Amino acid sequence: MSKVIRIAVDAMGGDGSPKKIIDGIAHHNKNSKSIFYKIFGDKEKILSNLPSGLSKDVYEIFDTKNNVKGTDTPLEAAKRGKDTSMWLAIESVKNKEADAIISAGNTGALLVIAKLNLKMIENIDKPALSALWPNEKGMSVVLDLGANIECSDKNLIDFAVMGSSVFKSLYPNEIAKVALLNIGSEEMKGNEVIKETYQKLNRIKSSDYEFKGYIEGNNLMKGDVNVIVSDGFTGNIALKTAEGTANFITKELKKTFTNNIIGKLSGLINYFNFKKFKKRLDPRLYNGAIFIGLDSPVIKSHGATDYIGFSNSLSVCEKIVRGDLISKIKSNIA
Amino acid sequence: MSKVIRIAVDAMGGDGSPKKIIDGIAHHNKNSKSIFYKIFGDKEKILSNLPSGLSKDVYEIFDTKNNVKGTDTPLEAAKRGKDTSMWLAIESVKNKEADAIISAGNTGALLVIAKLNLKMIENIDKPALSALWPNEKGMSVVLDLGANIECSDKNLIDFAVMGSSVFKSLYPNEIAKVALLNIGSEEMKGNEVIKETYQKLNRIKSSDYEFKGYIEGNNLMKGDVNVIVSDGFTGNIALKTAEGTANFITKELKKTFTNNIIGKLSGLINYFNFKKFKKRLDPRLYNGAIFIGLDSPVIKSHGATDYIGFSNSLSVCEKIVRGDLISKIKSNIA
Numbered sequence: 001m002s003k004v005i006r007i008a009v010d011a012m013g014g015d016g017s018p019k020k021i022i023d024g025i026a027h028h029n030k031n032s033k034s035i036f037y038k039i040f041g042d043k044e045k046i047l048s049n050l051p052s053g054l055s056k057d058v059y060e061i062f063d064t065k066n067n068v069k070g071t072d073t074p075l076e077a078a079k080r081g082k083d084t085s086m087w088l089a090i091e092s093v094k095n096k097e098a099d100a101i102i103s104a105g106n107t108g109a110l111l112v113i114a115k116l117n118l119k120m121i122e123n124i125d126k127p128a129l130s131a132l133w134p135n136e137k138g139m140s141v142v143l144d145l146g147a148n149i150e151c152s153d154k155n156l157i158d159f160a161v162m163g164s165s166v167f168k169s170l171y172p173n174e175i176a177k178v179a180l181l182n183i184g185s186e187e188m189k190g191n192e193v194i195k196e197t198y199q200k201l202n203r204i205k206s207s208d209y210e211f212k213g214y215i216e217g218n219n220l221m222k223g224d225v226n227v228i229v230s231d232g233f234t235g236n237i238a239l240k241t242a243e244g245t246a247n248f249i250t251k252e253l254k255k256t257f258t259n260n261i262i263g264k265l266s267g268l269i270n271y272f273n274f275k276k277f278k279k280r281l282d283p284r285l286y287n288g289a290i291f292i293g294l295d296s297p298v299i300k301s302h303g304a305t306d307y308i309g310f311s312n313s314l315s316v317c318e319k320i321v322r323g324d325l326i327s328k329i330k331s332n333i334a
Numbered sequence: 335m336s337k338v339i340r341i342a343v344d345a346m347g348g349d350g351s352p353k354k355i356i357d358g359i360a361h362h363n364k365n366s367k368s369i370f371y372k373i374f375g376d377k378e379k380i381l382s383n384l385p386s387g388l389s390k391d392v393y394e395i396f397d398t399k400n401n402v403k404g405t406d407t408p409l410e411a412a413k414r415g416k417d418t419s420m421w422l423a424i425e426s427v428k429n430k431e432a433d434a435i436i437s438a439g440n441t442g443a444l445l446v447i448a449k450l451n452l453k454m455i456e457n458i459d460k461p462a463l464s465a466l467w468p469n470e471k472g473m474s475v476v477l478d479l480g481a482n483i484e485c486s487d488k489n490l491i492d493f494a495v496m497g498s499s500v501f502k503s504l505y506p507n508e509i510a511k512v513a514l515l516n517i518g519s520e521e522m523k524g525n526e527v528i529k530e531t532y533q534k535l536n537r538i539k540s541s542d543y544e545f546k547g548y549i550e551g552n553n554l555m556k557g558d559v560n561v562i563v564s565d566g567f568t569g570n571i572a573l574k575t576a577e578g579t580a581n582f583i584t585k586e587l588k589k590t591f592t593n594n595i596i597g598k599l600s601g602l603i604n605y606f607n608f609k610k611f612k613k614r615l616d617p618r619l620y621n622g623a624i625f626i627g628l629d630s631p632v633i634k635s636h637g638a639t640d641y642i643g644f645s646n647s648l649s650v651c652e653k654i655v656r657g658d659l660i661s662k663i664k665s666n667i668a
Contacts, residue, residue, distance in 0.1 A: 136582065146517055149525055183480055183570040191483055191567065217574025221582035233525065234571055236517040240551025241572045245579040248470065248555035252615060253587070281586065 004034045005321045007314065008089040008098035011041030012067040013105020014303035014310075018042065019049040021104065024310030026051040029058055032318055038098050040064050040085040064088050068109045070303065077109035078116060086110060090117045093296040100317045102288075104301035104310060111147055111291060118294040121326070123333050124158050126151070127293030129232070129300070130166055131239070132286045132316075137223030138174075141167045144229075145289060146236035153197040156180070156229055160201060161332045162292045163227040164209035169323025170316075174226070176208065179215035181230035181238065189214070193231075208332045217241075246281065288313030290320060297325055338368045339655045341648065342423040342432035345375030346401040347439020348637035348644075352376065353383040355438065358644030360385040363392055366652055372432050374398050374419040398422050402443045404637065411443035412450055420444060424451045427630040434651045436622075438635035438644060445481055445625060452628040455660070457667050458492050460485070461627030463566070463634070464500055465573070466620045466650075471557030472508075475501045478563075479623060480570035487531040490514070490563055494535060495666045496626045497561040498543035503657025504650075508560070510542065513549035515564035515572065523548070527565075542666045551575075580615065622647030624654060631659055 009025065011018040018041050025037050036058060039046060043063035064085040068077045081087045086105055092098045094117045103110050107129075115127065130143035141163045148155060164176035180198055182190045189195070194214075201211045212225045217238060220228060230238070279285075283302070287309040291298040297320050301313035343359065345352040352375050359371050370392060373380060377397035398419040402411045415421045420439055426432045428451045437444050441463075449461065464477035475497045482489060498510035514532055516524045523529070528548075535545045546559045551572060554562060564572070613619075617636070621643040625632035631654050635647040 134582075136585065149517075181571065183483075183567055184574070216578075217571050217576075218578035218581070220575060220578050222578070233517055234568065237515065237551050237568055237572055238575045240518070241554060241575045242551075242579040244550075244552035244554050244556070245576040246583060247552070248468075249580060249583050249615065251470065281583065 006098040008038045008092045008101040010086045010089040010103035012085040013103045023307035026054045027311040028314040040089040074108035074112035100297040102299040114298045131289040135221045135223035140226045142228045144232040146232045148232040151231040156197040165328040169325040177225040178227040179212045179225040182214040284309035288316035340432040342372045342426045342435040344420045344423040344437035346419040347437045357641035360388045361645040362648040374423040408442035408446035434631040436633040448632045465623040469555045469557035474560045476562045478566040480566045482566040485565040490531040499662040503659040511559040512561040513559040516548040618643035622650035
């Protein structure tokens, strides 16, 4: 049996918590056996929502009386947040009482409180937020998604190394192929930082990843590369635009299949195919952003996801701990 | 009968020219009667491709012996391009012999040659590339899409004014609602330039548009605003990412409807609904980027589009000339 992994769970963040969080844990526990969940939150509320199937052996509840709110600024949260479920969950990782921390709460607060409590990995200047994107051939790791608005070439190179480590910890048998997100036409190709990063990544000989040059937004989902690097501003714009486009198209598609009897009939006949299609693009599948660069894994679940989405982000926690992400980053950055 | 509009057409740019271009003109001419096409290109090739339906009264061919190539850098094109179809078409606008110029050729070359030949509109520092995007309620104008990698607050405010003018010249009965493309979480909201632009746009009282604040990528296609402003790097990333996402999803959808007999059958039954869906998202409908800030309209058709797409970008030319775009920009910027 594999080593037991201890996940510190902030049970009070995101919509519908703590119920969603606890249901997510119960769902995750059905398939993942060697996990111990350290649940931080309002004990009374958690107990009253506890699903019957969850064995007492796999969790412990740490009663916390305060929460970070979705409307708190990171500064507010950091100042008066020392007794919150989020802070205390992070602290348990700091104290080596847990192997990873996960929260579906306030992103800005999570980043700031994690930075305050956890040490940076040596030689990395800035932590980054990374996430998984679907592509035609599988999955890509994209970073930074908003932790750092402005980045130096050193930061972007660090992101390349860290993103490759995330990819390899999730897909140990595949090769990490790195590209820099940039714009198209030759003469205006990128700003100075991107050009400089390109030159340096081209010169570095690494056995941890292959550098594939620039990638444009229209090729992000082709799957020719699987680690996509950009500054946090650009990455966030790309992520959100992809999300908006996907929503727009599926809404238009839905209209097609509901605005007349033939559409409805065909939709009905094709029920299982549609289900497959929806499943392939289900954002819950890709839930779980990883905040990397700190000496412990910090995972952010989407606040609006449901218990299945939260369960999937618990799987991300599990995979990167088993895949030894932090050691990989340390040895690759050296 | 409305005033005859003269469009200078570079017939030699993009895939499949000049045939595609001439077919596009013939297709456009079926519905748009008061247009005179000044066609610049290889006369022999143009004549041998001329569709029989096109009346001799609606066009004139200007024989040009040289072309800008897709692989030319803008500098190369500008240096040795004075006898190219692109240059001469632009020159005819400069000499007031045409009301707008359109090309499906090399974007960088078109921008640079247009800037070399045409005057800037007074008080505008940088021209921008704008295009139409579909949204849930209709269409938006998005700019800049790549002409300017770095922009000042002054540039972004100019883009807001110019984008509103484009929108109003296309949709005279609607209100231009402007937003700044930015990223989400509070504490990291935007860089200094965006914040400064926000403050200034908030203070300006304009009767030409309503300023609606920031917009995130996931709301670009909701249609709550219809003029979206960003620097050229960010705008290009957003445009290309949306394109890539749309391609990815429609490919996945296609798989659903071809990978088994039920899918195929349902696709067949639903043929007309699918056609409607495809039509709604057909990129040819949105073909035609407008290069604005110069004292004549310069329109860029996608190089890879077909004659229908090219015909649609001729319609964009026609609309913005009839909508008096340049005068609108001049009076709104004053």
